[in-house]
Amino acid sequence: MDIDLITNVLYAMVRTGTPLLIVALGELVCERSGVLNLGQEGMMLMGAVVGFIVTLTTGSLLLGFILAIVAGMLMSMLFAAIALGLNANQVATGLALTIFGTGLSAFIGAAYVGTPITGLEPIAIPYLSEIPLIGKMLFAQDLVVYLSFGLFGLVFWFFKSSRLGLTVKAVGENPHAANSLGLPVMRTRYLAVAFGGGMAGLAGGYLSLAYTPLWAENMTAGRGWIALALVVFATWRADRIIFGAYLFGLASILNLVVQGLGYPVSPNLLAMMPYAATVLVLVMISSNVMKSKMYTPMWLGKPFHPHT
């Protein structure tokens, strides 16, 4: 294998892993607060379609990204209103969000399928990007990839040493105790869900504005679900999420590698890889029951009502 191929694979791995990293970081914060939002796919799709249409009509990528984030947040607030405000089953509400988001995005994006735009271009940092092997991977990416590095650092710091991070953990572990201590359980959860929504919107926008600058129905192709598995894989720890995201990035570009090496394998079988890898990884991580019990936020997915 030549060094160019490896350099390019590493570059593509990070690029492909970036949307997963962003969604998973958002969902991590959400789940640590005790809320399981299975609507990632729906929020991402809305972010993707809104970002795309905005950029197409205004010509501004920045505005596209901002409104993608806003779209994701609005979707997450719809989830929050029903799952938190009305105490509904979080699994069902998350599924509803995915189904609704899939339909709504396809509906409003129907007229834009196949329209090309100029996407976000990579910015190579002089000198650094020329480091062999890892230079291109780390320093020749686009702005959102750089931003995702920063977001990772932010979330890592948030749980390690911020007061709000401590509150989020407490609320996710035992909302009743948190409530009796006077911690703002519901407010914390709404904020965590909104953060998750914003991140999903950003990741969706990244897909339609940078990764493959176009809009296609259902273009997230299960990335939201994979991100959910990623959080389990990372045992709810930020440092392991970045590792997992790039691992899945690698699994997703396996077809490029295999084609690059000239092996004739059915593209349909190769397309299965990220999903099969997800199952495999879930199995490996979850089989240690003790460990998964220890790390899972204790109140994850269970409704909490302060008056009961």
Next chain:
Amino acid sequence: MNRQVSATLSGQLRLQLKGITKQYPGCLANDQVDLEIAAGEIHALLGENGAGKSTLMKMIYGVTKPDAGEIIWQGSRVEIKDPSMARKMGIGMVFQHFSLFETLTVTENIALALGDEAGDLQLLAKKISTVSKQYGMELNPDRHIHSLSVGERQRVEIVRCLVQDIKLLILDEPTSVLTPQEVETLFVTLRQLATDGCSILFISHKLKEVQALCHNATILRGGKVTGDCVPAEAGATKMAQLMVGVDTPISSNYPKATGTEVFLAVQDLTNSSEDPFGTSLKKVNFSVRRGEILGIAGVAGNGQEELLAALSGEHLLDSSDPVKFAGLGVGLLDPRKRRELGLGFVPEERLGRGAVPEMSLVENTLLTGFLQGLLNFGFINQPKTEQFSQRIIDDYKVKTPNNRTAAQSLSGGNLQKFIIGREILQNPQLLVAAHPTWGVDIGAATAIHKALIELRDKGAAILVVSEDIDELFLISDRLCAICDGEISPAKATLETSIEEVGRWMTGVFEPTESAVSEQLDAALNTRSIN
């Protein structure tokens, strides 16, 4: 009214409640409650389960709000909006079910409660060490809560209140999770606090403790104040009657029995916990004879859950021998097979284990009663199941509109009578009951005790695991204690004392016989090798 307050601070009222009323759906939890506490006073709030004590404290601490009435704090009327406001006023609370976060450290837990006042965590940690030493409750601020014993956790709760400028400390049934020795230590701390001018509201249903500690007492029954008194002067009988009403028989004595042959034999039971925060069992040995009640005392979290799961079959063992029913090893048998061999089981959690909350009493009869001929080729025999459920309701005087009522709408005491009745009517040869009377009113508790004694006299072997040491002395024929996954030797109840069992509960006991002989063997072996 005759009030006795520390002389130096007399007259200065810290907290006054006037006509506090709180209505919950279907229950008037507090009805026109009045209460006064002076500075430096230790005041008892006495009442049995369900009398409305917890509701009242929650209102003082701002967790819930009263529907009517007023709260007067140091002379001025206040509306306590939330716990953080209560804390700022100088009110601290130690919950019965601790409000602690297992995965966080002591310092982090305390910082969360303090909010912005917590400041730098390292400084806070130092302060925690200092304060905890000052009041004789040493704590390591860096430890995670899940690694602490129940007694230590309570210290965290108390220290959490003390690191602030505290004027009123509320403790909800604080002694129920402690060994008798720990109770003594706690009382020393509380008296010291009161001498420093802090008022203490001590919630309890145990008369002896209230008499030992408190200056004054207010007694609640059915949400209403039934009287105020000075516990040291008032007789226990009078206080008890205020608590439970005149017509309820307060105490009874049951004759002790010795039993016949051994039914349940537990030998060298070693079992690691499935719960990452649980306690593993270490070489547990004991036996229960037919016709006797063995009581196992112990503070929660010392391996009781693991022991009970190993007996019920919820946790299967690696081999069959450590647990034997009438000589037959059952360690590898699932709960159903053990039931077929005569096991009846009353778990600690009534709703959500002993009974399915949303299901009717008929369906809950089927839950464990399905072996009593209630099935026809895999289908449910509805008339028979209904008959059986009605028999339980009638025989055990379960108060319920009918047998279609959901289990969750029964009161704790009635549901417990139903569950115990369901198990007893299946004629068990061995009944294992975990904390059979926690949280139930005295009437139901007496009925449950009588049912257990009756079953014993019919020749069943009974094992009762409880945190309530008084209850164990009342009904057990023999007693032992569990501590950190080890079990003390058992002694006849009449030959031991609360002090001795209290020592066992802290782990001070000689290893059981077979463990000793094994150690001897091991020692001999090493010698012979050498």
Next chain:
Amino acid sequence: MFLKLEPRGEASRAMSYLSPLLAGLLTLLSGGIFFVFLGHDPIDALRIFLVAPVEDLYGFAELCVKAAPIMLCAIGLAVAFKAQVWNIGAEGQLLIGGLAASAVALQLLEVESFWALPLVLLSGMLGGGLWGLLAAWLRNRFNANEILTTIMFNYIALYLLLYFVHGSFKDPDGYGFPASAIFADSSLLPILIEDTRMHIGILFALLAVVIIWVMLSRSFIGFQIKVLGLDSNAAKLAGFKHKRLVAVVMIISGALAGLAGAGEGAGPLEQLVPSISPGYGYAAIIVAFLGRLHPVGIFFASLLMALIYLGGELAQIELNLPLAVTSLFQGMLLFYLLACDVFINFKVKFNRPQISATLENS
């Protein structure tokens, strides 16, 4: 003024029946408003969506054609959901069922036997059942979350289907289209009403609904499934075999979804095509919730869902709307249902600014 939720002492039975109706009404209302926004006459648009598809016998027949797979998937899901096993994989189980049925049907192209059809359907059930069992096994043996594994199996099933349709199952005489050969007549489901596509699949669906109803309400295994879902600790203490029950419900729901897939291939499609399911497996999740996991409820909810599918198709033709309007309505319906369900366990109160009585007294 604030909305405040107050817990009811006991769940309201009336509300648990009313809530789906209320959700339907709200969806209808929102749909009307939505059509106004798009510049259509709301009444006319709703008529096209909900009435026009079933105005004639042909429409009724099509309704049954669509309702059959939805009902089969949903009644199976209801069993799993009752046990709190979150099988999101009906779609994948349906696809594998279709794939397995086709594999057999393609071997029987020249066979004219009464046994051809039962064989085709059984292999569909077997395929779907095993696909479901796989997720159950991963949960039982490795503790892997079934929501995520079944979703992943949906994607994997889809690519497996594509692999075969583009590969060895492709009709050599099919002008390169990714589709199998047309099945032999003996492998096809008999038509119930002549000149329509209505086949006996709907009878299978009704039979499944009745059997599951009896199972859940009268049998001990159904009781165990319900206990497991409501209170797994009680099930454990009573000695019900947790893992075996998980496997049973996954096999049941997988096999029924597989039967739905086989029924599509051997029914209206008469061959294996990549688009064998327009998301029936996902729609069935909504149907299961909308029908309160109760067989009778699921029967009606399936018909409604089938109608939404037909309406979406008709709206595409008559109103020039994207087909995505179907999943938009589906999502909306589920949202409204979940929102209305709050009334089952809570009373909603309006908090008026209150003047405390004690203040006046003092």
